[in-house]
């Protein structure tokens with residue numbers, strides 16, 4: 001079988017813009033690997049907290065840990081599970097303590113350098129992926145073939161996030177979620193290293209009035225128009241080198 005050409009698609013945007021769900025479904029439809037870079041920041045945060053490190057007060061300990069822990073995705077699971085030092089940290093990633101502290105970790109320039117490099121290595125070993133985060137099109141994969149930037153109003157994002165939390169059986173007051181989202185926006189856009197920005201060459205999509213499937217349809221159409229020969233056929237399917245992404249999250 002002929003080797004499929006490299007295809008890196010980046011998907012950036014603020015908290016609650018629907019990136020993870022969109023990236024996961026799009027990866028499945030196109031037969032590409034799905035890289036959730038927020039999971040890496042969350043995984044490192046979980047390990048810090050579980051080892052008694054307070055990321056806000058002990059940045060040097062966080063940096064030291066970032067430099068020495070082994071972080072790996074299992075590409076054979078769907079969505080890919082994250083292991084740190086051989087421990088499956090996936091169940092910890094969305095816990096409230098991790099969500100509350102992750103931006104203390106993500107703001108540290110040395111941590112970002114380590115994780116950016118790790119993400120680039122994943123891209124080198126599997127240059128057929130959809131990579132989702134805040135800095136994927138701007139810093140990690142500036143040469144990506146396709147770049148998307150998803151946005152939605154803070155109120156819409158808070159509503160979605162509250163709904164998602166309720167579905168997971170967690171209490172969620174929309175007004176409180178909104179405050180959390182605005183705080184994360186401030187931190188994501190304000191940090192000096194890898195701030196959340198829309199890359200100049202990205203396709204900007206406002207998802208406020210679109211359903212998840214409508215967003216995925218739109219992005220899929222863009223990729224197929226430009227790189228149809230490099231992706232799986234319509235209706236999903238996988239390329240031989242794209243183990244990983246699968247059913248809805």
Ligand code: DC
Pocket residue numbers: 015037038039041042102103106132133134135136184188
């Ligand atoms: O997308 P998420 O909510 O899982 O992201 C978790 C945190 O990690 C959030 O504070 C933003 C940060 N993050 C980042 O700084 N850079 C990325 N590439 C991905 C996430």
